[in-house]
Amino acid sequence: MPPRQRRLRGTRDSATAQAVILDAAIREFAAKGLAGARVDAIARAARVAKGLVFHHYGSKQALWVAALEHIYATLRSGQDAAAIEALGPVEGIRELARSTFRLFRDHPEIVALMNEENLHRASNVRASPRIRALYNPLFAGMQRLLDAGRRAGLFRDDVDVTALYIALSGLGYFYCANRWTLSAVFAGDLFREDRIATYESLIADMVVAHLQHGVKPRRPRRSARGTRSIAL
C-alpha cells in the first residue's frame, strides 16, 4: 500500500521543511490566532510529523515569532519606499495608501497576526530588532516626500509622518480587519471587486485631500517631479 500522504520522509531537506512548516503555521495562526492555533493542525497541513515542528522551531511560541517576522517582512516588501518616492509627492502618497490597502487585502494573515500580537502588547515585536528596523527606510522615504510636497507648495506643512502613516494604514486596515463583521452588519460582501476599487480610491483621495487642505495653489505651480496631471 502506498503512503496515503506524501511526507517529507526521505527529503532530508531541512530548509524546505522549515519553509513548509512556517507557511502552514502562518495560515493556521491567521485563521485561529495564537491561542486557538493547533500545532497538530500545522503539522498536518505541512504534511510533517508534529515532532518536526519542535525540532525546527522549538516551541509554538517561537514559531509564532518566526511567523510574525515573516509577515512583517512581507508587509514591508510590499511598501516599496524607493518606488513610491520616485512617483513624486502626490502620486507617491496616493500609491502608498493604495498599496498598503492592497497588502492588507491580499495578505489577511498580516492583519490577523498584527491583531493578535497587539493582544500580547507587542511583546514579541518589541523583542525583535529585526522587525523594528524594517520601518526605518519607509519612514525616511515618506518624510522626504512630505518635504518635497511642502517645498512645491502642494502640501500643508503641519503634518507629522507618524500620524500620516497611521491614518493612511488605518484606512485600509479597518476595511480588511473587520471584513466579516462589517459585511454582516451591512449585509453585503465588502470584498466585491467594485466596492474594493471604490474604496481604494477613496483612501487615496482622503489622504491627499488632507495634505492639500487649506493650501493656496501657487501660480506657476510646478512640483519638482511626479506632476502627472494639472488636476493635482
Add this chain to the structure above:
Amino acid sequence: MPPRQRRLRGTRDSATAQAVILDAAIREFAAKGLAGARVDAIARAARVAKGLVFHHYGSKQALWVAALEHIYATLRSGQDAAAIEALGPVEGIRELARSTFRLFRDHPEIVALMNEENLHRASNVRASPRIRALYNPLFAGMQRLLDAGRRAGLFRDDVDVTALYIALSGLGYFYCANRWTLSAVFAGDLFREDRIATYESLIADMVVAHLQHGVKPRRPRRSARGTRSIAL
C-alpha cells in the same frame, strides 16, 4: 470569623452575579481572545465558583456572545446618532469621527472583541439580529447629515455612507488596535495625551477635507470649521 473574601454566596442576587461575571468575561476575552480566555480566570476575577459561570451562561461560547453584544451596545451608545445630527453636517461628521476614536480609545475591549470576532468570520454577529439592528439608526442619521451637507453645498455628492463610515472608523481603530506594535516600532507611547489630541483632530480634519474636496464654495460661503450655525 467572617469570610476572608466576600463572595456572592448567599446573596441570591443572580442579576448582580451575572453582571459581575459578564464584566470579568469581557476583560478576560479582551486580554486573551476567545481561545486564550480561561473560564477559570473569569470565575476567579468575578469571585465566583466556576460552576456558576456555566449555571448562568451555559457555555464559554455563549458567554462570548453575551460579551460581544455588550460591547456592541457600548459602541453604539457612544455614537449618539441624534446628538450628532443636531450638530449639523460638518460638525456632526467631525464629532462622529472624534467620538468613534474616543470609544475605541476608552474601550479597548471593543477593539479586541471585534478583532477576535472577525477571526471567526463574524459567525456570532451574523447570528445576532440584535447587534445588526444597532447600526440602522446610526447609518440613517449619517445619511441625513450627508444629504444636508450636499444640499448646503458643503459636501461633494459622490460619497457613500458605508465607505465613509468605514474610513472614519478605520482612522480611529487602527491607532488603538495597533497601539502596542506601533508604539514598539516608533519607540514611544502612542497614548500620550498630546499625541492623542493631535491625532483626534487629524481624523476629523481628514474626513471633512475629503467630504469638501473639490466642492466649489457658494457665495454666502461660511467657513465650515467650527461654525455651529443653524445653516449647517
Add this chain to the structure above:
Amino acid sequence: MPPRQRRLRGTRDSATAQAVILDAAIREFAAKGLAGARVDAIARAARVAKGLVFHHYGSKQALWVAALEHIYATLRSGQDAAAIEALGPVEGIRELARSTFRLFRDHPEIVALMNEENLHRASNVRASPRIRALYNPLFAGMQRLLDAGRRAGLFRDDVDVTALYIALSGLGYFYCANRWTLSAVFAGDLFREDRIATYESLIADMVVAHLQHGVKPRRPRRSARGTRSIAL
C-alpha cells in the same frame, strides 16, 4: 452495564481522594523513581481521573514532595524516640538499630524515595522544613542515651551521635536498598526470614560492640534501667 471500575465519582470526598492518590503515588514512585513514574499509572491505580491528580496536587513534582514528606513521617514515626529512651542505653540503641532496619525492610518505599531524592541533591528535602524538623527529637533522644551510657561506664565517650546514626542506619539501609543486586550476586533471597533475623541481630551487636569497644567494665555496673541481662 455496571461501571467496570469503581471511581470516586460521587464521592466528593476530597480528603479521601487525596489520600488514595498519595498512596498510589508513593507506590509508583517507589517502583519507578521520579522520572520513571507515570502520572497516568498513579491515576489508574488510584481509580481516579488523571486530571484529579493535578487538581489536588498541581504537578507531578508537587506530588513527589508530598510523597517524600509522607515517607519521612513514616520513617520518623517508626523510630520512637521516647520508647527507645525508655529502654536504657544498651537496649535502647539495640532497639533503634533493629527498628530502623525493620522500617527499611517493611517500607521499601522509604529507601527508594530517599535514593531518588539524593539524585536531586535533596532539593526537596532542603526546601521542606517540616522534614528537617522531624529529626530533632530523635537526635536529642539518642544523645541522652549516649550520655547515660557513658555515665554508667557502658559506652566509650568518643562517639558522635550523627556518625552513630549514619552507621546504624547504613547497616540496615544497604541490606534493603540493594536487596535485588545482592540477591543476584549471592544467588539467594536476602529476604528469607532466617537471614533477616540473623542480620537484624548482627546490626544490633555491631553497633553496641562498637560503643563498648575498649570500655573497662566497672564493678557495681548497674545501668539505671533497661538492664536485661548480665551479658550487657
Add this chain to the structure above:
Amino acid sequence: MPPRQRRLRGTRDSATAQAVILDAAIREFAAKGLAGARVDAIARAARVAKGLVFHHYGSKQALWVAALEHIYATLRSGQDAAAIEALGPVEGIRELARSTFRLFRDHPEIVALMNEENLHRASNVRASPRIRALYNPLFAGMQRLLDAGRRAGLFRDDVDVTALYIALSGLGYFYCANRWTLSAVFAGDLFREDRIATYESLIADMVVAHLQHGVKPRRPRRSARGTRSIAL
C-alpha cells in the same frame, strides 16, 4: 573557518568514540537515573551525533547495561582481594571496609547506578554473568581472612561472610548514597575532609569490634587495633 567544536567526525576511531560515549552515559545515568537520563544529553556531552550512540550501543537500555558493567568492574578493581589478604585478618578487614567506603565516596556513579538497578530488581545484573563472576574472588579472599582470624583466636567464629560484606559495605554506602539528604537534615556538609576521615575510621573500628566481640584473648594477647604485627 575551522569547526568551532572538535567533533569525532572523521577520526574513524570507533573505540575512542565508544569510550567517550560510555563515559558520558555513566555521568548522565548517575545524575538522572535510567529513566531520567536523555540520550540527547549523553550525545551532546560526548560531542557526538545522537545517531552514533545507537550505532554503537543499539539502545538506551543496552547502554545502561554497559554502564552497569563498567561501574561494577570499577568497584571490584577497587577492592583488591589479594592486597587485602596480604594485610592479615584485622588489618585486611579494616582496609576492606575503608577502601569500600573510599570507592563509594570517589565514585558516586557506583552508588547511583546500583540504586537504580535495584529499582529494576537487578534484572540487568542477573542477566550479566560477567558482573556476578566479579564477586567470587573477593568473597573467597574474605573467607580466608575470616578463617585465619578465627584460627588465630582474633575473631569470633559465628560470622557469615555474606552478612559481614553487607554490613561493611552498608556502613560506607549509606554515608555516600544519602550524602545530600543527610547534609540537609544535619545542616552541614557530610563531605568535609575531617568528617570523612572520622567516619572512615569509625567504619573500620565498628567492623573489627564486632568480629572481636566476646572473643577471649589468648595468652600472648596482642591488642588488635592497628597492630600490623606478623602474628595477624
Add this chain to the structure above:
DNA sequence: GATGAATGAGGCTTCATTCAT
C-alpha cells in the same frame, strides 16, 4: 442559586529510535 470536586478530551512537548545521506 451556588460550590468545588471530578472528568475526559485534547494540547504542547519530549524523546527513543529510525533512516537517508
Add this chain to the structure above:
DNA sequence: AATGAATGAAGCCTCATTCAT
C-alpha cells in the same frame, strides 16, 4: 563510521464542562 532530519508514541498538563451536594 557518522550525521542530523524525521518520526510516532507517549508524557505532563490544561481546560471546558458535568455533577453531587
